Amino acid sequence: MKSLALLPILLLCCAPLYAQDKGDALPAGAAREKDPAYPQVVSYTLKNGLKLLILEKTFVPTVSFTMLFKVGNVDSPQGQTGLAHLFEHMAFKGTRTINSAGYEKEKPLLTQVEAAAQELIAEETSAKPDAKKVEALRAKFNALETEADKLIVKDEYWKIYNTLGENGMNAMTSTDYTGYVVQLPSSRLESWMVIESDRFKNAVLREFYKERSVVMEERRMNESDPNRVMWETLFSNAFGAHPYQNPTIGWMDDIKRLTRTDAEKFFSKFYVPGNATLAIVGDVRPAQVIKLAEKYFGGWQGGDIPARNYTKEPAQNSEKKIDVFFKAKPALRIGFHNPGNDNPDIYPLIMVSEVLSNGKTGRFYKGLVEGRELALYANSYHSTPGNRYPSLFVVSAAPKAPHTVDELDAAVMQEIERLKTEPPTQWELDKILNNYEAEMIKQLESNSGLGMSLAHNQQIMGDWKHDWKTGTELRKVTPGDVSRAAAKYLTRDNRTAVFLREPAQKPQGEVK
Numbered sequence: 215m216k217s218l219a220l221l222p223i224l225l226l227c228c229a230p231l232y233a234q235d236k237g238d239a240l241p242a243g244a245a246r247e248k249d250p251a252y253p254q255v256v257s258y259t260l261k262n263g264l265k266l267l268i269l270e271k272t273f274v275p276t277v278s279f280t281m282l283f284k285v286g287n288v289d290s291p292q293g294q295t296g297l298a299h300l301f302e303h304m305a306f307k308g309t310r311t312i313n314s315a316g317y318e319k320e321k322p323l324l325t326q327v328e329a330a331a332q333e334l335i336a337e338e339t340s341a342k343p344d345a346k347k348v349e350a351l352r353a354k355f356n357a358l359e360t361e362a363d364k365l366i367v368k369d370e371y372w373k374i375y376n377t378l379g380e381n382g383m384n385a386m387t388s389t390d391y392t393g394y395v396v397q398l399p400s401s402r403l404e405s406w407m408v409i410e411s412d413r414f415k416n417a418v419l420r421e422f423y424k425e426r427s428v429v430m431e432e433r434r435m436n437e438s439d440p441n442r443v444m445w446e447t448l449f450s451n452a453f454g455a456h457p458y459q460n461p462t463i464g465w466m467d468d469i470k471r472l473t474r475t476d477a478e479k480f481f482s483k484f485y486v487p488g489n490a491t492l493a494i495v496g497d498v499r500p501a502q503v504i505k506l507a508e509k510y511f512g513g514w515q516g517g518d519i520p521a522r523n524y525t526k527e528p529a530q531n532s533e534k535k536i537d538v539f540f541k542a543k544p545a546l547r548i549g550f551h552n553p554g555n556d557n558p559d560i561y562p563l564i565m566v567s568e569v570l571s572n573g574k575t576g577r578f579y580k581g582l583v584e585g586r587e588l589a590l591y592a593n594s595y596h597s598t599p600g601n602r603y604p605s606l607f608v609v610s611a612a613p614k615a616p617h618t619v620d621e622l623d624a625a626v627m628q629e630i631e632r633l634k635t636e637p638p639t640q641w642e643l644d645k646i647l648n649n650y651e652a653e654m655i656k657q658l659e660s661n662s663g664l665g666m667s668l669a670h671n672q673q674i675m676g677d678w679k680h681d682w683k684t685g686t687e688l689r690k691v692t693p694g695d696v697s698r699a700a701a702k703y704l705t706r707d708n709r710t711a712v713f714l715r716e717p718a719q720k721p722q723g724e725v726k
Contacts, residue, residue: 240501269493280495282491282666287387301480309412311412313369313371328473334354404506448548462599488518529551547714548712582629
């Protein structure tokens with residue numbers, strides 16, 4: 215296994231596959247990365263603030279597009295949790311020209327639908343809703359929605375992309391961001407520019423209430439999924455002030471009150487070019503990409519990037535333990551507050567996580583799964599549910615029968631305590647670094663994976679080179695640093711633990 219020190223050499227060896235822009239010269243303001251330690255990414259920022267990251271790869275005649283916005287559920291206003299996720303659904307409902315049989319006729323009907331919806335929601339959510347009035351308002355709303363639906367061209371957005379030869383078209387919403395991805399033949403570059411610039415300049419949120427009903431059904435399904443319930447319980451109890459406490463899909467009471475007007479305000483506030491990064495990876499010419507981006511996205515009106523003044527989570531000073539009773543096999547989730555990704559302690563914490571759960575040589579696997587046969591699995595991750603703000607170092611595990619979740623909890627904490635006094639060997643750290651390098655090299659093979667990484671690192675972590683720089687920082691971590699980080703953050707008073715138990719099972723004392 216090669217070391218991280220060889221990564222620049224490997225990148226140089228691949229250099230002939232990354233063409234040197236044989237077309238027009240790059241415009242003023244565009245910069246190609248020259249350091250051989252990094253991919254030869256071309257970066258450029260439009261006057262409206264949209265950041266472009268372009269990597270020319272000539273392996274195959276395809277290109278991957280990632281448009282990532284720094285807006286996630288953490289940005290949903292108080293009382294409107296889930297709005298970021300619901301808007302992601304709405305972004306596929308078309309524009310003034312896509313999915314519409316005639317927007318000039320459709321627009322006044324959509325206005326009437328919204329007025330009727332707001333009237334209906336106000337009555338339904340009032341302190342004493344009038345059943346007859348609700349019935350009448352619903353009938354009025356349904357009739358207007360039916361009329362508006364007659365002017366919708368169903369699924370036209372998807373049909374267009376299918377015709378263009380799309381692969382992997384998708385969107386995703388997290389606590390931190392919302393992303394839109396697709397891969398196309400490289401000859402479809404300008405087609406993508408036309409469609410996506412229209413999407414974000416001229417979005418029409420038609421079928422809003424139908425999509426809201428879909429999300430409400432997803433919410434109900436989540437409530438019957440023990441795994442999702444455990445995660446929601448962990449985050450809602452570990453965070454008492456910061457919006458990381460809210461599920462990305464939203465709380466049901468909030469979802470049922472969301473209106474199309476709310477979504478339009480959210481769109482206007484956060485879907486501005488300065489709040490986005492566009493990563494394009496594949497068989498393209500950077501100069502041509504920039505020229506087309508200026509042509510189609512240059513007219514996208516820039517707005518002020520919204521302030522992010524969210525309540526800082528206060529320090530936790532006492533252990534929290536929560537039992538969730540579910541007709542399902544027992545499981546365990548533990549969260550310890552981390553200091554955030556802008557704190558240098560995050561690098562030793564990354565190594566703590568890897569020492570504990572890096573494959574079959576990780577301490578959890580060797581001690582709990584294979585050794586004592588206490589666990590079906592035991593994993594950890596240094597930062598969940600997000601990276602923009604201090605979040606949680608998490609442990610996820612499930613006991614192997616006949617062992618109990620309490621036995622497993624005690625054993626997990628024993629392994630953590632052992633790490634505090636028994637630092638990892640240099641061999642353990644070298645293995646982790648080798649694996650990190652292998653993942654970085656593997657990432658170079660996938661246009662879509664690399665595009666997502668570039669966009670996420672730029673927009674959320676602050677620098678598209680973040681993953682490479684992290685590798686450099688991890689090399690500085692010593693065995694003693696790992697033990698000190700575990701001792702500092704993985705403590706009882708910084709811990710929230712969620713136990714999934716079957717209804718008939720009663721809590722037991724810790725097993726030493």
